[in-house]
Every structure is written in structure tokens, then in C-alpha cells.
Amino acid sequence: MQTIKQFFLNIERTDIDENTENLISDDLIDSIDIMALVAEIEKYYGKPLDASFIKPENFENFQTIKNMLEIAMKN
Template sequence: MQQIQEFFNKIDRSDINETMQNLLSDDIIDSIDIMALVAEIEKYYKKPLKADFIKAENFESFKNIKEMLEIAMQ
């Protein structure tokens, strides 16, 4: 979860933390934030995140992001 926090920090969204839920559906983040997160994720893992994984439910919480990354980046 610390790495996910770091991704948010790098896109200037340090106001977001792992206790927050419904990030997208409550308009806490938007599509621009998701694209910036994807860019940071791809830089960190040094490989692209497949488009199949870039869907709203995968970005609703830190838990969802973590679970998505465990599958997508193995």
C-alpha cells in the first residue's frame, strides 16, 4: 500500500490515502488522475499496463489498485 501512496504522491495527490474508498465514484479522482497513475505504474514496473486493467472498478480504492497490480504485473 505504501507504493500505491507513492504513486499518488508523484501525481500531486498526496491528499489521497488508503483509508479512502469510492475514489472514482465519489469524484475524488478523475480520468486525468487515472492516466497519470497508469503512467507512474508503468514507469515503476517498467512495463505497460494492459488496457483490460484500466477500468473504473480497479481504481476505486487502494485495495482494488493493489489487487489489480498483483494480477497485471506478475
């Protein structure tokens, strides 16, 4: 979860942490934030995130992001 927190810090969203829920449904982050997070994820892992993973439900909270990354980056 610390890595995910660092992604948010890198995009200057210090207001979001592992206890923040409903990031999408409560409009805490928007599509610009998601694309910035995707860029951070791709930079960190050194490979592109498949477009099929870039959907709102995967960015709802730290746990959904973690779950998505475990699947997306295992190959």
C-alpha cells in the same frame, strides 16, 4: 500499499491515502488522474499496463489498485 501511496504522491494527490474509499464513485479522482497513475505504474514496473486493466472499478481504492497490480504485473 506504500507503493500505491507513492504513486498518488507522485501525481501530486497528497489528499488521498490508504483510508480513502470510493475514489471513482465519489469523484475524488477522474480520468486524468487515472492516466497519471497508469503512467506512474508503468514507470515503476518498467512495462505497460494492459488496457484491459484500465477500468474505473480497478481504481476505486487502494485495495482494488493493489489487487489489479498483483494480477496485471505477475507475468
